[in-house]
Structures are given as C-alpha cells and as structure tokens.
Amino acid sequence: MRQELIERRLPWLILTVGVYLVISVTSALGILNDYHMINIITIGISIILGVSLNLINGFTGQFSLGHAGFMAVGAYTGAILTMKFGFPFPATLLCGGLAAAVVGLVIGLPTLRLRGDYLAIATLGFGEILRVLFINWSYVGGAGGMVVTQRYTNFHWVYAMTVLTIIVIRNWLQSAHGRACVAIREDEIAASSMGINTTLYKVAAFILGSFFAGVAGVLYAHAYYIVTPASFGFLKSVEILIIVVLGGMGSISGSVLAAIAITLVSVIFTPWPYLRMILYSLALIIVMVYRPGGLMGVKEIQLPALSLKKKEGQQVGTP
C-alpha cells in the first residue's frame, strides 16, 4: 500500500523539484532575466489566489466575489508588519494569512447563510466595504496606498507558498472534510440531512481560502513595492474568478493551468489592456455557454505512476 502511494506521488515530487531547479538554474545563469522572474512570481501569486478561490467557489460551491478583499487584508497586514514593526518575512506571511482568515471568519459566518447569487453580491459588498475602509484609513496611506521598501518576495518564497497551498488544499479535499465540502456543493439539503454540519464546513472552506488569499496578498505587497486600495477592487476579484472559471470549478490542476495561461495572456496584451479585458469577457461568455464546467471541469491532471519494481514479479513491499 505504502509502496503504491510512493509510486503515485513520486512523479509529482519529481515535477515539483524539477520545475524549481530549472527555473532557479536558468535564472542564476541569467537566461531568465528580472522581467521573466517578476512574471513567474505573478504566476505563482495567481495560482495561490486561483486555487484558494476554487476551494470556496468550485469545491464547496459557495460563490464568492470578494476574494480580492482578503488579499487586501493580507497585503496591508504584511505591509504594516514589515514597515512599521520590522517583522521577519516568514512571520509576516503567517500573520497576513491569519489576519485574512479572521476577516474570512467574520464575513463568512453571517453571509454563508445566503445562497447562490445573493452570496455572490454580499461577498462583493464586503470586498467593496473593505476597500472603502482602507481608503479612509490614513495610517496605511489612504487612497494613495502604502509603500513597501523591503522586497522580500522572491521566486523561492513564491514557489514554496504555491506548492504549500496546493498540497494543503489538495489534502483537505482528499480528507473527510473535503468530501463534506463537495457534498455541500452537490446538494446542500441532502448533505445536511446526511448529518454534515453545512455551516461549519462552508465557513471552514471560506477561512482556509481566505488564509491563502492573505498569504498571496503578503507576497504581492513585497513584490510590487506598493499596496493601494484600488489594486484590490472588484476587477481583481473578477480576474481571480476568471482563473477559476476557465480552469474548471472543481479542478486544482485546471486553476494552475489557467493561472499560468491568464498571466501569460496579460503579459502579451500589456500594450493593449482594453483588448485583454474584451478577450477575457468573451472567453467567460463562450466558456459558460459551451462548456459551463470550465476547460478542465472537475477533472485533474493525472501523471502516470512510476514503477519502482526492479524486476518482473519481484515482491518489494509487504504483500
């Protein structure tokens, strides 16, 4: 059994380490320049945001439109802790995530009683309220935003956090808790009559998703030098939503692929920002009309299991 588990996990381990080594080495050799690296960092942050929103929207079926709000909480917490209190970066990452999780709890408890489109609008409302509060808070620079001079975010941190997010959310989904979340998505009333505490699991998924959005916010704040309330508006929430919807609501690997694709498209379309938004909106409409589950649906990419057996018929593990 254990053997089989290793054989299934090993390809992913090789892929994870391999991508890390390739990017680190090429960046050290100067093949990938700073411009490439900042885009890779953006991809990582997008993956964290997309996968964490997918946990809420795709797997638990609670349609949230306020993900940028939690990112903002993380970004501001991170900026305050490093700039005003001189916290080390790992502590900042943890605190940013925790702060976003607490806000997620406060927002999630009342709003998750709502369903479907009402929940979407309520979370959108909370996101906007958070933004207005940051605009009116002079301690963090008001509408002008807050400058972060420490550029702690580098490829290694982003990669570590991205991998951590994927592993934690994947393992959560493979556990009994995750199955409860998926059951709530499929049919909330049926799940509740099977004895699942629907409020508990909806709030739990919301908190976990918010935590990682907060972590992404901290990474964002220390990668771009400045956090402004305007960068975490409704538009940002929709950008994250596009990643989830295009990749597939209920597919982690779909979100990862979509985050990479969307970031690359944004980079290519930098000279024509409006055309990019037109393209996104057309993609949203077309995907919803023709493939409402998103490109990957609820499927995940499977890597073939590596066989560790040396010879045919030889017993390696315990039978």
Next chain:
Amino acid sequence: MVEFFQQMINGISLGSIYALIALGYTMVYGIIRLINFAHGDIYMVGAFIGFFATTVLKLPFFPAFLMAMAGCAVLGMIIERIAYKPLRHAPTITLLITAIGVSFLLEYGMIWAMTPQPRAYPNLLPTYQFNFSGLIVSVQQLFILVVALVLMVLLHVLVQYTKAGKAMRAVSYDKEAAALMGINVDSVISYTFALGSALAGAAGLLVGVYYNRIDPLMGIMPGLKAFVAAVLGGIGIVPGAMVGGLLMGVAEALVSAFLSSTYRDAVAFAILIIILLIKPAGLLGKKTQEKV
C-alpha cells in the same frame, strides 16, 4: 435643518435614477431569476447613445431620450438572445458568470471604441434653479423626478393592466404553467429585457444631463447600487424597486453630506448586507420557504 432638507431633495432626485435602473433588475430577476450584472452597463450605453444623438445628430432632448431608450431596448434583447437564452436551464451561477462577462464586454468594448476619457455632456435642459427660502431645487432635478415618475406609472399600468403585462406576471409566477397556457415564454422574456433596458437607457441619459459627465465605467457603481435598491425593496417586486431606489438615494445623500463622501459607496453595501441578513425578501417581499 435646511441642509437636511436640501440633502433629502438631492437624495430623491438621485434615488429616482436608482429606481429606474432597479426596475430593470427587478423585472429581469422576477422573470428568469438572473441578477443581470450587465444592467448597469446598459445604462452606460444609454448615456452614450444620448450623447451621440445630441452632439453628432444634434437632436433635441426628447428625440435623444427616445433614441437612448430604443437603442438600449434593442441592446437588451440582443444580449438576452445571445448570452442568456442558451443558458435557460443552466444553474444560477453559470448565468451570473455569463452576466459578469457581458458586463465587462460592454465596459471594455466601449473603452476600446471611445477611449476611457470622460466626456462632457451637452446641456440639454435649462439650468435655472428655484430657491425656496434657502432650499435650492434645479429644473434638472425636477425634470428627472417627473420623467422617472411618468415612466414608473407607465410601467405599472403596462404590467398590471395590459395583456403583455399579464403574460409577464404569469411567466414570473410559473414559467411552465404559463407556457402550457399558450404564452410564448421566450418572447415574454425578450420584451421584459427590452423594457428593463429601455428604463436603464432613460436613466443613463438623465444622469448624463444631471452630472454633465459620462465615461465607459460609469455604470458599475450605479448598477450595483440599483441592484441593492432592488433587493432592499424586495427583488422581483416592481413597487419595491421604486421604494428601494428612493431610500438608497436619500441614504447616500445623507451619508455623503453628514459623514464623509468617501463612505458613500460603502453605505450601499452595508444596507445590502443588513437587509440580506435581517429580511432577505426585502421590505415589500414575502417570506418563502424552500422546498426540497
């Protein structure tokens, strides 16, 4: 005290615009249970059609007004036909995401066509102001109020006393049963969109005249606030949208006058969240029990 009444007047004229937009939300929601996210952008398109009618075609106010309404009605029907009709039996969330897509398409399509720069709206109405012992009421405010009231009365008559209105109410009550009674559900949905969009177009032109300034992203906030107004009054209920719109306008005017204008946008969402938590059916709505 004068300041208070002044803000009430400003709030009511702003609120009647919200009410016009909210009517479209409420009618569409009542009939296909869709929060038409793109509704605020149809209002923006209405403002731009009015702008073209008055500056390029040099039309006076009323022809431009009718043109904005007609243009938006057609746009609403086209959007329904292309984006929402294929999703008639899809889950709510699929429709909502499509609506967000349509909304962004209209916004950025307009930016692409017109550049994001705001435009100055021509002065179509006299700028005369009445002064009632300190209370200032402009002709424009009165005009907005009168036009909004006339349109709402017309809509009320249409929905309550005509055959088309009866069909609309039937479809919103039970789509399948209405179809069995020989009502063409598709065409009813189509003209509900046309009606709602026409009202949004009217609101767009009125706002252009009132604030003298339009831009392609002007529809986002009023659209969301009008949605809040519709929920506040009870979504799906036509008089509810009018009450909700007026309340929203007044609340916003009072908050920006006595608290801070930066909290103006937050107040709408605070109202939304409070109403959703306390009385989700809205002020004029009835509580319904969910059936399995």
